[in-house]
Amino acid sequence: MVRTRRMSVLRAVVEDYIRNQEPVGSTALAKRHNLGVSSATIRNDMAVLEEEGYLIQPHTSAGRIPTEKGYRFFVDRLSSVVPLSKPQRQGIQAFLEGSVNLQDTLQRAARLLARITGQIAVVASPSLSKSTLRHVELVAISTNMLLAVVITDTGRVAQHMLQAPQMPTQHDIAAFSQIVNRIGTGRSLRDCARLIRSIHHTDLATWTQDLSNRLASALDTMADEEHASELFMSGTSTLAHSDRIHELGPLFDALEEQFVIMRLMDDLNEHQNDQGIGVAIGSETKTPGLLHAAVVSSGYGQATTSQGLTDFEAPTQQSSSSAGDDSSDDSSDENKEQGSAVQHMALDLSNANTTSPVAYIGAIGPTHMDYASTMAAVWTVARYLTAFLGEEHQ
Structure with missing residues (x-):
């Protein structure tokens, strides 16, 4: 007691x-x-x-x-988090719907998360190594050169030049592309490369063996390019005006090392709560520049149902207020109304075919940040970003 x-x-x-x-x-x-x-x-x-x-x-x-x-x-006892307000959720949806491509979507996600939390928002683009193949297009650009355009499930587009000792006809290129897409769609780039190398070439021209090996090597190279994951950041100017800037100075130095931030967010995937939110505080970040900071992170990019933005039951907060506070009865009607609004505005992940995240979104701020609201914002923007990408690129 x-x-x-x-x-x-x-x-x-x-x-x-x-x-x-x-x-x-x-x-x-x-x-x-x-x-x-x-x-x-x-x-x-x-x-x-x-x-x-x-x-x-x-x-x-x-x-x-x-x-x-x-x-x-305190954070460990936040078993669930407060859903964002209806205007905030509407703003997220409208803001993301105005984007024109994947890069613009991620930039917008960083800006709106920084605006909601007042912290520094970071959004990593999906790495090719964690993406699956959506489509490959081969285009002849000279007498001995092909351009391979690789589109992933997350909307990433990568290009690679392939030298062709013997330039195939357009019909042959189309036939080869059809085979590659049939066996590779929905698979990781590395698995796709392995399958391409095993293609039987008895029904096609002899040049396909050489082209298969070149395309497979290109896909392997793309899968190895972890540095291709860009980090979109927003909100540094707001935090720079903090009255505790003397404590946060090292934080800005740490942000310059984007690889360190991406590795930290990736590591937090191993220490998430039941809702998929990871929090590292001070020394837990294992980064000297973040000793007076905290990082809240969640993954995005899981496979979702084709419904995209529909209905779901958002998490509700189990109050972290002191024992003996009997305010729950007074707010029950308000909570029901808020829960109904949440269900109306969010997405159904209950029947989703989830996989591990393809990238991460997070907020970085001082250790005295409002953890409950920051966790809610990161969680919600990540879910909307997941659904938005799935809707746009399915």
């Missing part, structure tokens, strides 16, 4: 510090939260929490602030 109350005190401290960025005192907690005990008891609980490493007192006689361990406890 005492432990439960103490953890409620911790949650209250984290909530207040996130809201005000000022050290939190016991008297203030007693006034703002229905903890059911006196300020003296709260003060004793805070002292114990400090001894256990959840809180720290920056100055003598000042209130306390959460440590990295305190934030981690």
Whole structure:
């Protein structure tokens, strides 16, 4: 019982510090939260929490602030997150629908996520190694040169020049392309390369063996090009005006190393919660420049049903407010109305043929960020981005 109350005190401290960025005192907690005990008891609980490493007192006689361990406890107890408001969801849909291609879509996703969270938003483009083949087109551009245009399931387009010692006829090129697309569509580029090398050439001209090997090698090369994943970023100017810029300076240096950010977001895939959201706080990022920062990430690009943006049941927040707060009854009607709006505006992933994500979207900000709303924004934009790409490129 005492432990439960103490953890409620911790949650209250984290909530207040996130809201005000000022050290939190016991008297203030007693006034703002229905903890059911006196300020003296709260003060004793805070002292114990400090001894256990959840809180720290920056100055003598000042209130306390959460440590990295305190934030981690708070985030781990956010078993679900608050859905975004109806206007926010409508804005996401309308903003993405205005894009003209994949690159524009990802740039727009970064801008709107930064706008919603107030943090730095990063969106990685789908890497070719995690994409599957949608279509291959071979185009003769000279007497001995072909251009292979490879389109993936995520909308990525890659091109590769293929030398042809003996230029085939247009009919032969079309016949070979048809075979490649029949055996390779829906497979990874590396699997597609392996199958192309195994094509039987008895019914085609002898040049196909050489072209098969060249095309297979090109696909292998594309699959190896992890650096081809661009990182779209937005929101740095907003965070640069923070009153704690002295703490966030190293963060901007870390952002220059885009490979480090992409690796971190990829690693978070191994430590996601049940909803597919990963959070790394301070030293957990294993990046010196992010010791005073937190990263919230979620994957996008899973296979979805052909319905695209339809109905789904979005996650609802299990309140992280202090024990003894009986506000749930008063807000039940509001929650039902909000849940209905969420169902109307979102997408159905319940029957989706999901696979591992092809890329990641995330938000980076100070450790005192609003984790609940940031997690909700990252989750929602990732789901809309998944559905949008599936709708556009199916």
